Amino acid sequence: MRGHKVSAFDCYMKQYDVFEEQVYCEFYKQVEIAWLDINQKCLKPTAVPMLILVHIVNLSRVLAVIYNEGETTIHMLGNR
DSSP states (O other): OOOOOOOHHHHHHHHHOOHHHHHHHHHHHHHHHHHHHHHHHHHHHSOOOOHHHHHHHHHHHHHHHHHHHHHHHHHHTTTO
16 A cells, blocks of 8 residues: 655745645746756856756756646546
8 A cells, every 4th residue: 555655846845834736836936047047057068078068958858848738637527
């Protein structure tokens, strides 16, 4: 039998005593800031070739889309 899995959302809500909507807004802001950081870091020259950085960023984008689509599907199925 599986127990309840605690998520980052649950921990954040409990730690800061906020509602779920506030957690979504805060996490969304953090994700947006992270994408800005990634894009800005890619503009600065590094020892890593740009071709490799582009592949890594593109993989990150694909994974983000897959994750977000999965979350949408899970929420839609849960509302039946």
